[in-house]
Structures are given as structure tokens and as C-alpha cells.
Amino acid sequence: MNIQATKLVVLFGILAFLTAFGLPICAVGSESPQSEFLLDFKPIHFSEGSPSISQMNADAENALSVDQSVVLYQLLKALKDHPSIRVEIVGYSDKDECRLEECRKLSERRAKLIYTWFLKHGILKKQLRGPTGKSADWPLYRSGLAQEKGFNRRVQLEPY
Numbered sequence: 001m002n003i004q005a006t007k008l009v010v011l012f013g014i015l016a017f018l019t020a021f022g023l024p025i026c027a028v029g030s031e032s033p034q035s036e037f038l039l040d041f042k043p044i045h046f047s048e049g050s051p052s053i054s055q056m057n058a059d060a061e062n063a064l065s066v067d068q069s070v071v072l073y074q075l076l077k078a079l080k081d082h083p084s085i086r087v088e089i090v091g092y093s094d095k096d097e098c099r100l101e102e103c104r105k106l107s108e109r110r111a112k113l114i115y116t117w118f119l120k121h122g123i124l125k126k127q128l129r130g131p132t133g134k135s136a137d138w139p140l141y142r143s144g145l146a147q148e149k150g151f152n153r154r155v156q157l158e159p160y
Contacts, residue, residue, distance in 0.1 A: 039078050039085065042071050043154040044114060048097045049106070050153075051113050060117035072117070075157060079123050087157040088129040089115040094152040095136035108133030114155045129160060 044064065051063035061069045079085060091111030093103040111131030118128060139152045 039082065039159075041075060041078070041087065041157040041159070043151075043156045044068050044071050044075070045150060046110055046153045046155070048094070048150075048153065051109055053109070056109060056113060059120075060113050063113060072114070076118065076121055076123065079118065079127060083124065083127065085159060086127055086129065087159050089118070089131045089155060090158055091131065091133045091155045092138055092152060093133075093136045094139070094149045096149060097153065098136075100135070104133055104135040106133075107135050110153075110155050 045068055046063065047065070051058075055063045060072060064072060079087070089111045091107035091109070091114075093107040093110070095103065097103070098106055108131065111133050115128060115131040119125060136152070140148075140154075
């Protein structure tokens with residue numbers, strides 16, 4: 001079994017486990033009396049320099065760790081369950097993983113990879129805006145610690 005097949009088997013096993021025990025696949029807040037709901041759009045984190053240009057024609061799962069693939073499927077389910085939700089797909093990078101222009105292109109690749117993946121998996125184009133790359137200009141963390149830099153390498157779904 002190749003690495004991608006193994007990742008998919010693990011991913012579907014995790015999703016099956018969550019579903020079997022009635023655990024939410026996406027964090028959904030309690031509904032208000034006005035039948036409004038709150039979805040927690042978790043960011044999708046990438047490894048340094050990912051996706052490469054050569055990974056852009058592959059499926060998004062190739063560029064993500066197994067746990068981030070689970071987040072991606074959670075977001076897919078949330079968007080399918082709530083077709084009235086509209087989100088902008090925004091990619092970000094870490095200032096230490098590339099130079100300014102390269103960071104802009106990398107953040108755009110990240111957003112485009114996720115945007116395209118959602119379209120391929122049945123999300124309507126009218127639900128999505130973007131893809132937009134915001135480079136390293138909007139970090140979540142500025143300390144320079146390795147783990148915190150990793151949180152800056154992300155794609156976020158921003159409701160509009």
C-alpha cells in the first residue's frame with residue numbers, strides 16, 4: 001500500500017470513529033432561539049514550503065498531514081451541511097519560510113489548493129470567494145518559536 005492510500009485509510013478510519021461515537025465532525029455551537037448557529041472554521045495548517053508547485057495538480061491530501069486532512073473533511077462537511085454559508089478561502093505563510101514575493105505566491109498556492117479541492121468535492125462556487133493569498137503579513141504568532149511559526153502557515157475560511 002502506498003503512502004497516499006495509507007493516509008486515506010487512516011483518515012477515513014478517524015472519520016468513521018468520530019461518527020460511530022456520535023462525536024461532531026465539525027465544532028458546531030449551540031443554536032440560538034432564532035435558529036442561528038455558530039461554526040468553528042478551524043484553520044488548515046501546512047508544513048514549511050508546502051504545497052510546492054508540483055503538488056498543485058495533486059489532491060490536497062498529498063500536501064497535508066493526516067490530522068489536517070481530517071480538518072479539511074470537517075470543513076467540507078460543514079459547508080455541505082450549511083449551503084447558505086459563504087466563505088473566502090485565504091492563504092497565509094510564515095515570514096521565515098520564504099522571501100516576500102515567494103511568500104505571496106506560496107500563500108496563494110495554499111488558498112488555491114483548498115479552493116479547488118472544495119470545488120472538486122461538491123461545494124458550489126457561489127459558496128466560495130477567493131482564493132486569496134495574504135503572504136506573511138497577518139501572522140497569528142510573532143514570537144519566532146518553531147511551533148508558533150507552524151500555526152502561521154495556514155489556510156482559513158473566513159465567512160462573509
